[in-house]
Amino acid sequence: MNKLIAWFAENQVAANLTMLLIVVAGILSLQSTRKELIPNISLDKVSVSIVFPGASPKEVERTVCVRIEENIFDIEGIRKLTSRASEGLCNVTASIEAAYNAREIMDEIKSRIDTVSTFPEQAERAQIREISIKSSVASVVVSGDTDEHTLKSIAETVRDELTEIKGITQVELINARNYELSIELSESSLHEYDLNFDEVTRAVRSASLDLPAGHLKTDSGDVLLRTQAQAYTGDDFEQLTLRANADGSSIKLADVASVVDGFEDVEFHGEFNGQPGLLITVYRVGEQNILKISDSINQYIKNKSPQLPNGIELNIWQDKSSYFKSRMYLLIRNAMTGLLLVFLILVLFLRLRLAFWVSLGIPVSFMGAFWLLPHVDGSINMISMFGFILVLGIVVDDAIVVGENIHKYHLKGKMGLKGAIEGAQDVSKPVIFAVLTSVVAFMPILFLPGAEGRLWMVIPQVVILTLLFSLAECLFVLPAHLAMIKSHERKENRFT
Numbered sequence: 126m127n128k129l130i131a132w133f134a135e136n137q138v139a140a141n142l143t144m145l146l147i148v149v150a151g152i153l154s155l156q157s158t159r160k161e162l163i164p165n166i167s168l169d170k171v172s173v174s175i176v177f178p179g180a181s182p183k184e185v186e187r188t189v190c191v192r193i194e195e196n197i198f199d200i201e202g203i204r205k206l207t208s209r210a211s212e213g214l215c216n217v218t219a220s221i222e223a224a225y226n227a228r229e230i231m232d233e234i235k236s237r238i239d240t241v242s243t244f245p246e247q248a249e250r251a252q253i254r255e256i257s258i259k260s261s262v263a264s265v266v267v268s269g270d271t272d273e274h275t276l277k278s279i280a281e282t283v284r285d286e287l288t289e290i291k292g293i294t295q296v297e298l299i300n301a302r303n304y305e306l307s308i309e310l311s312e313s314s315l316h317e318y319d320l321n322f323d324e325v326t327r328a329v330r331s332a333s334l335d336l337p338a339g340h341l342k343t344d345s346g347d348v349l350l351r352t353q354a355q356a357y358t359g360d361d362f363e364q365l366t367l368r369a370n371a372d373g374s375s376i377k378l379a380d381v382a383s384v385v386d387g388f389e390d391v392e393f394h395g396e397f398n399g400q401p402g403l404l405i406t407v408y409r410v411g412e413q414n415i416l417k418i419s420d421s422i423n424q425y426i427k428n429k430s431p432q433l434p435n436g437i438e439l440n441i442w443q444d445k446s447s448y449f450k451s452r453m454y455l456l457i458r459n460a461m462t463g464l465l466l467v468f469l470i471l472v473l474f475l476r477l478r479l480a481f482w483v484s485l486g487i488p489v490s491f492m493g494a495f496w497l498l499p500h501v502d503g504s505i506n507m508i509s510m511f512g513f514i515l516v517l518g519i520v521v522d523d524a525i526v527v528g529e530n531i532h533k534y535h536l537k538g539k540m541g542l543k544g545a546i547e548g549a550q551d552v553s554k555p556v557i558f559a560v561l562t563s564v565v566a567f568m569p570i571l572f573l574p575g576a577e578g579r580l581w582m583v584i585p586q587v588v589i590l591t592l593l594f595s596l597a598e599c600l601f602v603l604p605a606h607l608a609m610i611k612s613h614e615r616k617e618n619r620f621t
Contacts, residue, residue: 126557126600127550133601134546140605144489147594151492158495159504160414162260162445166579169221170256171231173197173238176249178213186210188245193217196237202230218256223574231255260409262418263444265426268402269437273388277301279437280403283429287407290421295408300395302388308362314381320367328367329378360386397440404442419446452510456517460487463517471525475532482606486524486598487517493594494587503586512587519563520591523556524599531607545608553600560596564589 531548
């Protein structure tokens, strides 16, 4: 270690290039590092949901939930199964052991569920997904004094347009009622036309279909034939033919039923500033940047608002990037304040040039941490910025010790290169062990199990990286800079 300290002190170009490399790499990484409110982590849970329309909770449990449990309970890595049966829906949640990969378990569950052939015929296909933290950025509120159909149509347009913006991939309309089309049969009309319920059901099911009808060979080529009779709206269903009579007349669905094209019957109502409103939430996924997404949303609202019908407004709500910016400004403010205080105190008791180079260790150490943070799957988020604020108070201690000891050698008459080398070598071992002691104190957090461990591990990553770069800077870069102090600068303090 002593030889390495001496080599860097003697080769000031190498020391300066090392410092420059760390600073430039840190600045470049800072631009591309993922910026998010909280880290994207899996909760080590897999959800299996199956819709069984019209079934009671007891029937759902007996015919769906129990069969799911029987087929997946013995998968290695599943710690616990939790089932919830409600009207028309079964949800089974599998909790995964910390030592197993949740995605691999999810694939195994999917293969098991796909082979089950005893689910009720009316049950829909199973929806299997890994449960993870979804990081929302902001919500866009579509509000106005208009009918629900119009409001939802505009909200769906806004949702689709937001998805088309570069850098935004996941957008969800979360508080709108689902469309529902109901056919209400009249018993008297059924008797009048000599129809029954089953006949109407079969007619609607068979008439509302898009079917391939083969192809027709012609001289100019083959023509594909397809019947397009799928009904989508209430008007489409009203025109469905239930029976064709021999005299050429026909009985339409509108003759015997009332078709209601509306929304599902649930107790739900949302308002924004006293007007009916729908909420569109934008999420950050993958490597997307929370700040860029927020800027894109605000720019979209600014451009879209003049195009909306009179009385319809777009507003941004719960923009969580403000929390990110607040923590970021706190970190910058604390770093600048700490840098200034360190510099002023060192100037009072040592000398100006020494105070400058010692204080420079703070930004260099931070840039080094920013450089390597993406390589350990870290990101700039609320928790990692807390780690930077935490390490800010201890990162410059080793540089002060080295700098003060070199200053002591200068006062003894060993100026320039000789004093810098001997001063750094003299305290290298205690400085190294002091830094390693702090590193070891934070290391256990790296091995915390489960989702909580993955959430908090970014703190020791930040602290350890910053401290190690601080150690390297004070032993290899700082002596080279202090070696340039000449004998005519020799003073005991600023006041002599």
